[in-house]
Amino acid sequence: MSYKIPMGPYHPGLEEPYKLEMICEGETVQDAELKIGFNFRGVEHLAETRNYIQVIALMERVCGICSFIHTLTLCQAMEQLAGVEPPPRARYIRVVMAELERLHSHVLWAGIAAKLMGFKTMFMTCFALREKVMDVLQAISGNRVNYSMNCLGGVNRDVEDAPAIAGMVDDLEREMMRTIIPIFTTSSTARSRCAGIGVLTHDKALSCAVVGPTARASDVNQDLRRDAPYAAYAELDFEVPVEKAGDVRARLFVRALEIIESCRILRHALSNMPPGEISLNIDKPAFQAGTAISRVEAPRGEVMYSVTWKENSRNPARVHVRTPTYANMPAVRWMVRGARLADTPLIQASIDPCYSCTDR
């Protein structure tokens, strides 16, 4: 006899409100339906009522985890419309912040995944480490969540003591190599909960057009940092980890390897940071009428902003945001089909969903 189990919109396994309705046969999930929209705040409409300075502060609040990425994408689109290029040092600082945010997001995700496996000790370890990543972010920006770093034509704050920040990054990497990465890759109970579950095949990943670590775990070799470089990524050397298995463990591995790569990028960026200005200090930007599109590789995958400006307007005419979760969430249905009920919270979490951004 099949029965329907509602998971959400308010559920201890979910960080944010959304609903996964599962049709089960015993402990096996036959089908699932994902419903979103519980966190709609009308941010895109609000953006149309803000000027080019206010809109940055507004879009920073689309997501509490990748707040920097959202302002970076918006600023890149606005810089295209204003016809300006940020100075080299600002581009490096943007890389540093973006990679620290990737570390922050991946460590937070590892904690959530551990909690969903019932591994609360690991959850606490991950969140303690996340605090240290936030300490580094605070040391640079003065803030722990909404950093207010980006502005039109550069960044608001400089990295004043790059060697000290590099030292903090080294400590972080050591700690991650000592705790999170070995436990997730070698713990037998963690392995038994991740290996072979929530499989998304390469073909299905392509047909669902998934992005970010979800795609890379299904052998889709894509990363905007390498394929369409922005900020200073074209000048930096890094690998894009790709796994073939397509299961939750592969997504875990991809994120673990990305943590290591992010530390490498951070060290490289901090040691090769060019001197000079951090911002163009634009007083009155002249925006061209038209639409500009900017894409950035957020921790969860590709974020796309489409910004439209009208002639002589102070405010954008339209700001459209496409978040990685919007691209990844249709794949959840294919991942949970045939899975055990006990694995579904972990499977849906393996795409690292952010419904705050998606509902915006």
Next chain:
Amino acid sequence: MNPLLTALARLLIFPGLLFAVPAAWFYLWVERKSVALMQQRVGPPFMQPFFDFVKLLGKSTPPRPGIAGLLMRFWPLIAVSAAAGAVGLLPVLPSSGGFEGDLILLLALLEVPSICIIAAGFSSRSIFGEIGSAREAALSISYNIVFLLAIVSIAAAQHTFRLEALAGMRPSFLTELAIIAILVCLPAKLHINPFSLPNAEQEIYAGPMTEYAGPELAMWELAHGLEWVAGTGLVATLVAPHVTAAWLAAALFVAFSFAAVILLSVLAAATARLAIDSSVRFYWQCALIFTVLAISSAILVRLRS
């Protein structure tokens, strides 16, 4: 001493209700505190399980008409009574009485809370309660075979089903094997990691307990604490050396129970939750090996004697 008075004293005073109820809260605190310390958290204050119990007792529950409502009030009371009875049967003090076959009664009483949980989940008519109950039933069938065979193998080797005789036996390879098998089963019996799936909050909220609140939930919490005392107490009575002084026997009982609580807490903190099929497979494939060994040893011991 009058056997009836002795039995009443065991049931009501030591190791029964008067000892077992505070011990239940203490063990619950030890478990929560030790896990918290291992996770670099502060953990609850010493009196927290008692405060939780009192707070829940003072809350009102939604009206539940009909038989289902009656049953929902009924199951936690049976679970508490059975768990308290099981603690009362443990032969903690030397020459504390008992009767031939009390081991069978103890095993039955230890199983009653689990049956009550299964029935409670189905009585609550919640989908999460029903799934939790189904998981508890599947888990119970798996670990109980190992658990019962481990105890029966010791009883068979000693030619008796009297608890006092088992508590006084000399340690051997067989008893060590059986105690390990019992320890392997206890996490499932107490619903802690890696076998916490009947109440996996990230999947099915509180499982069978989802619809329970107020005094009924307080009774479930108490039953859970008493299960800790009974489960770890059983291990303590089998492990503790036989002494004649009553105070020393009681102290050893508490010390060994405490050690078992810490051991189980460490296991719970160090592991993730296993899914139902992995748990069942674990008990049927791996832990059964322990018991087959124990039974073979028991038969050998009997043949030799």
